[in-house]
Amino acid sequence: xxxxxxxxxxVVKRFGGFQALGGVxxxxxxxxxxxxxxxxxxxxxxxxxxxxxxxxxxxGRIFFRGQxxxxxxxxxxxxxxxxxxxQIPRPFGTMTVLENLRVTLEYAARERARAGDPAVEAxxxxxxxxxxxxxxxxxxxxxxxxxxxxxxxxxxxxxxxxLISDEAMAGLSSSEVDELLEILLRLNAAGTxxxxxxxxxxxxxxxxERIAVLDAGEKIAEGPPDKVVSxxxxxxxxxxx
Amino acid sequence: xxxxxLLALAGVLIVGAFVVTRTVDNRYVYFAAYGILQxxxxxxxxxxxxxxxxYVNFGTGAFFALGAYTSVFLIxxxxxxxxxxxxxxxxxxxxxxxxxxxxxxxxxxxxFSIATLALAVVLETMMVNWEYVGGAKGISIIRPSAGPLFxxxxxLLFVVMAALAMGAVAVAWFIEHSRIGRGFATIRDNEExxxxxxxxxxxxxxLATTVSGCLMGIAGAPFPYYITFVEPVSAFxxxxxxxxxxxxxxxxxxxxxxxxxxxxxxxTLQQLATVTISSELNLLIVGVVLVAFVVLAPEGILGLxxxxxxxxxx
Numbered sequence: 122x123x124x125x126x127x128x129x130x131x132v133v134k135r136f137g138g139f140q141a142l143g144g145v146x147x148x149x150x151x152x153x154x155x156x157x158x159x160x161x162x163x164x165x166x167x168x169x170x171x172x173x174x175x176x177x178x179x180x181g182r183i184f185f186r187g188q189x190x191x192x193x194x195x196x197x198x199x200x201x202x203x204x205x206x207x208q209i210p211r212p213f214g215t216m217t218v219l220e221n222l223r224v225t226l227e228y229a230a231r232e233r234a235r236a237g238d239p240a241v242e243a244x245x246x247x248x249x250x251x252x253x254x255x256x257x258x259x260x261x262x263x264x265x266x267x268x269x270x271x272x273x274x275x276x277x278x279x280x281x282x283x284l285i286s287d288e289a290m291a292g293l294s295s296s297e298v299d300e301l302l303e304i305l306l307r308l309n310a311a312g313t314x315x316x317x318x319x320x321x322x323x324x325x326x327x328x329x330e331r332i333a334v335l336d337a338g339e340k341i342a343e344g345p346p347d348k349v350v351s352x353x354x355x356x357x358x359x360x361x362x
Numbered sequence: 363x364x365x366x367x368l369l370a371l372a373g374v375l376i377v378g379a380f381v382v383t384r385t386v387d388n389r390y391v392y393f394a395a396y397g398i399l400q401x402x403x404x405x406x407x408x409x410x411x412x413x414x415x416x417y418v419n420f421g422t423g424a425f426f427a428l429g430a431y432t433s434v435f436l437i438x439x440x441x442x443x444x445x446x447x448x449x450x451x452x453x454x455x456x457x458x459x460x461x462x463x464x465x466x467x468x469x470x471x472x473x474f475s476i477a478t479l480a481l482a483v484v485l486e487t488m489m490v491n492w493e494y495v496g497g498a499k500g501i502s503i504i505r506p507s508a509g510p511l512f513x514x515x516x517x518l519l520f521v522v523m524a525a526l527a528m529g530a531v532a533v534a535w536f537i538e539h540s541r542i543g544r545g546f547a548t549i550r551d552n553e554e555x556x557x558x559x560x561x562x563x564x565x566x567x568x569l570a571t572t573v574s575g576c577l578m579g580i581a582g583a584p585f586p587y588y589i590t591f592v593e594p595v596s597a598f599x600x601x602x603x604x605x606x607x608x609x610x611x612x613x614x615x616x617x618x619x620x621x622x623x624x625x626x627x628x629x630t631l632q633q634l635a636t637v638t639i640s641s642e643l644n645l646l647i648v649g650v651v652l653v654a655f656v657v658l659a660p661e662g663i664l665g666l667x668x669x670x671x672x673x674x675x676x
Contacts, residue, residue, distance in 0.1 A: 173558055174557075174558075175554060175557070175558060194557070194562075194564075195557040195558050196557050196558075196559075196560050196561055196562045196563065197562075199557075199558060199559060199560035200560055204558070204559075205558055207555060207558075211552045211554065211555040212551070212552075212555075213547065213548050213551035213552060213555065213556070214551050214552070215547065215550070215551055215616065216547060216548075216551065220544070223544070224541075224544040224545065224547070224548055224559070224561070225559040225560065227541050227544065227545075228541070228545060228548075228559060228560040228561045228562075229559050229560030230560075275559065278559075279559060279560060
């Protein structure tokens, strides 16, 4: 294996006296589809908050493309190619769907390749996720599935090398889950590395090439999906003794 | 294209203001018009921070008075000309705005607002205790001669304020139609998401607080010559904070037009009330109108208009 795209080294995050992450390490290879699972409160979202820069880790280091990004604010990490979605959609609610993408193209993709007119490009991305009929709608008024798609589309507009999808599918119907999976698979096929955090096992199992399992802030298993689900520790974490 | 038309319009308005001074002689008209234009400037300045980025500033009085007192100081010290006063007032208040910008690192929402309110109290106390600029008892300022173009100094101030207000609106227009303005809006909508979409939020917030503070200082700079007697209670008056917040809210905060509509409407209303009923009634009027709008039309007059056009189209 060559140099990993993302290397998380012994990351610790505490909230007051509570340790949310107790020294997590993992590596994600370029082009990989990486799944991150674990019971509620296991630290998945905290970990990706640390990777995206929304939170600062107390100990440990994070490398992206071999460079230490631990001290960088979130927007600089985005400039380097890390984009994320939010578990609870956070659209720029007073803007239209198209404007949400346009402003992201203008700010996030700025230093790297950006082809042509941002409005045109935003429309192409929207068409890719099937949201183009809603381009002119105020984003705060969308339905759940539309907002999830917008979250994904906006993250895609950041032209990331690594896209982190935080429970994009929670609460969606089975056909809607398939629709989002399709979008992520297509994105990955076009060269974007994807970390998927998901509770819907069917989706993670189908999507991921490799899965890491978090429990109580520790990584308890890592490997190909079929190996991970048959792991004793994982079973214990999910089902108890 | 639109920009060129608006620039032309602004030019026409300034020339128009000048032409008016040739024809209308009543001094009160200029006095009142200056007051309204000053509010166009203040409301526009407030809106750049409060409307575009969503950080509500209760300390307009502080920035305004700092501009005014910078002028008092420079008049006292070196008899500086009006142009210098305006530039200096803008610089000093802009600097204060830059400092306030760093507060946004830790203070969001209502806590930021409280801090700006406290700032006004602190600055007022400082001015009360600074004898050189008049202290608590205030200071009289003597107007210079109006020069060959104007028959009196209030006319000159009126034209200057018209130009300054227009300049502020131009700044707001430019911000709104640029990448910067779209970045501001992401901060207003969701700061954390903005940061994750590559928007350098701190840098943009510092820009917003600096520009907003600077324009408020510019609004205050000619104030000593306008009022000819500066004392802390009137310079730091709460009505500046209330008005510059209420006017954009009434007009509509998401567009540069909103503060103008609000300032002209509320400013005129207050002038009329001052003349016809009583000068004490001003803030009551503003309060009632503001409450009515917040409850009935939270997006201001522009929001109402937009809803109206949408309905007719549908």
